[in-house]
Amino acid sequence: MTQGAVQTPGKRSRAVSAKKQAILQAALETFSQFGIHGTRLEQVAELSGVSKTNLLYYYPSKEALYVAVLQQILDIWLAPLKAFREELTPLLAIKEYIRLKLEVSRDYPQASKLFCLEMLQGAPLLQAELTGDLKLLIDEKSAIIAGWVASGKLAPVDPHHLIFMIWASTQHYADFASQVEAVTGKTLQDEAFFQSAVDNVQRMIIEGIRLR
Amino acid sequence: MTQGAVQTPGKRSRAVSAKKQAILQAALETFSQFGIHGTRLEQVAELSGVSKTNLLYYYPSKEALYVAVLQQILDIWLAPLKAFREELTPLLAIKEYIRLKLEVSRDYPQASKLFCLEMLQGAPLLQAELTGDLKLLIDEKSAIIAGWVASGKLAPVDPHHLIFMIWASTQHYADFASQVEAVTGKTLQDEAFFQSAVDNVQRMIIEGIRLR
DNA sequence: GTCTATACAAAGATAGAC
DNA sequence: GTCTATCTTTGTATAGAC
Numbered sequence: 001m002t003q004g005a006v007q008t009p010g011k012r013s014r015a016v017s018a019k020k021q022a023i024l025q026a027a028l029e030t031f032s033q034f035g036i037h038g039t040r041l042e043q044v045a046e047l048s049g050v051s052k053t054n055l056l057y058y059y060p061s062k063e064a065l066y067v068a069v070l071q072q073i074l075d076i077w078l079a080p081l082k083a084f085r086e087e088l089t090p091l092l093a094i095k096e097y098i099r100l101k102l103e104v105s106r107d108y109p110q111a112s113k114l115f116c117l118e119m120l121q122g123a124p125l126l127q128a129e130l131t132g133d134l135k136l137l138i139d140e141k142s143a144i145i146a147g148w149v150a151s152g153k154l155a156p157v158d159p160h161h162l163i164f165m166i167w168a169s170t171q172h173y174a175d176f177a178s179q180v181e182a183v184t185g186k187t188l189q190d191e192a193f194f195q196s197a198v199d200n201v202q203r204m205i206i207e208g209i210r211l212r
Numbered sequence: 213m214t215q216g217a218v219q220t221p222g223k224r225s226r227a228v229s230a231k232k233q234a235i236l237q238a239a240l241e242t243f244s245q246f247g248i249h250g251t252r253l254e255q256v257a258e259l260s261g262v263s264k265t266n267l268l269y270y271y272p273s274k275e276a277l278y279v280a281v282l283q284q285i286l287d288i289w290l291a292p293l294k295a296f297r298e299e300l301t302p303l304l305a306i307k308e309y310i311r312l313k314l315e316v317s318r319d320y321p322q323a324s325k326l327f328c329l330e331m332l333q334g335a336p337l338l339q340a341e342l343t344g345d346l347k348l349l350i351d352e353k354s355a356i357i358a359g360w361v362a363s364g365k366l367a368p369v370d371p372h373h374l375i376f377m378i379w380a381s382t383q384h385y386a387d388f389a390s391q392v393e394a395v396t397g398k399t400l401q402d403e404a405f406f407q408s409a410v411d412n413v414q415r416m417i418i419e420g421i422r423l424r
Numbered sequence: 425g426t427c428t429a430t431a432c433a434a435a436g437a438t439a440g441a442c
Numbered sequence: 443g444t445c446t447a448t449c450t451t452t453g454t455a456t457a458g459a460c
Contacts (some may be wrong), residue, residue: 161412172380200373208416
């Protein structure tokens with residue numbers, strides 16, 4: 001049994017998993033703030049409570065660690081989109097999607113930031129995802145929105161631009177948190193501020209696409 | 213006369229300025245994509261057509277170069293906000309602002325990206341600006357918007373959230389250009405796509421805050 | 425699995441000639 | 443102002459003992 005056997009529930013495996021998880025979390029924190037090049041392995045090691053050598057035992061190189069982190073955050077990032085529900089009325093589905101994305105910005109700001117960092121660099125490691133799975137998912141959800149427009153349930157709007165606007169305006173609160181905080185003095189951790197963000201973003205977008 | 217005398221219109225000064233400008237431009241390109249740590253001075257040197265030693269003659273350190281670049285892009289980033297016009301009707305002023313910001317995303321995508329990078333890192337070098345000049349500017353423009361709301365010219369909206377939404381949804385086309393391109397197959401360089409972005413963003417936001 | 429010691433490479437910065 | 447050569451630091455990664 002090697003370290004690769006993640007699902008084996010032996011004591012050892014569990015200890016290993018816990019350690020790897022701690023490393024991943026520490027790595028996410030530093031990668032998301034300083035990028036892959038701005039991050040020192042020593043820093044990650046310290047933050048996760050293992051030695052640098054030990055860290056390299058679990059993840060054989062910095063890049064391997066980075067890829068592992070990316071893989072993990074992709075799921076977080078995609079979850080709200082996958083949960084986008086066709087069964088609801090258009091306005092409800094979109095309102096719920098906005099709330100979910102803002103919750104991700106509040107609860108997993110580092111995931112949002114790291115994702116943003118990757119995009120800024122031209123998505124060298126996510127290119128495959130972007131043009132593959134993500135593209136399919138978007139096409140699928142876009143078709144739903146287009147269907148709503150066609151059947152007169154929604155004002156004429158380009159689905160892509162609508163999706164971009166939702167992504168942008170929700171992720172902004174994570175990615176530009178320092179700016180948001182500098183301007184308003186608040187963060188999404190502040191419950192009232194979170195709620196006002198949800199309300200305002202929902203209202204502006206909904207009113208912007210409501211049929212009349 | 214030293215190299216610092218930027219405004220002196222002598223032949224030498226002009227040559228120096230041109231060189232420094234070329235370096236700044238090359239630095240912006242690499243910094244905006246790879247960040248300060250991911251950028252190699254040699255790369256900047258090559259891209260701007262000077263030797264690494266020579267580059268360090270004009271900018272004594274990597275950090276000095278980085279600061280110089282940041283300083284320059286701040287003006288670009290702030291220009292549209294400064295141009296926000298109170299004299300127009302609310303909806304026109306906001307439509308114009310959106311168009312201006314999208315033009316910046318189209319014409320200076322690197323400036324937008326570098327600014328975004330700085331924000332992701334917690335704005336270590338722009339903190340002063342954020343809480344100083346920018347804060348003042350925002351407060352001023354927010355007051356204008358709040359005035360419009362109070363006098364019944366605009367639907368009730370929190371000025372800060374409105375401004376965030378405009379920033380987010382316009383900068384998104386620069387910062388997430390790879391994603392936008394992966395999903396739509398288009399870039400802002402495509403005139404028709406640019407126009408549809410302007411139209412859609414303007415329409416959604418305007419309809420979202422129009423009085424009715 | 426974990427540690428100490430160390431090899432190795434890369435890149436920022438400087439010295440000094442021209 | 444520009445170049446060649448070089449110093450120095452730092453950080454990734456490996457070797458090998460325990």
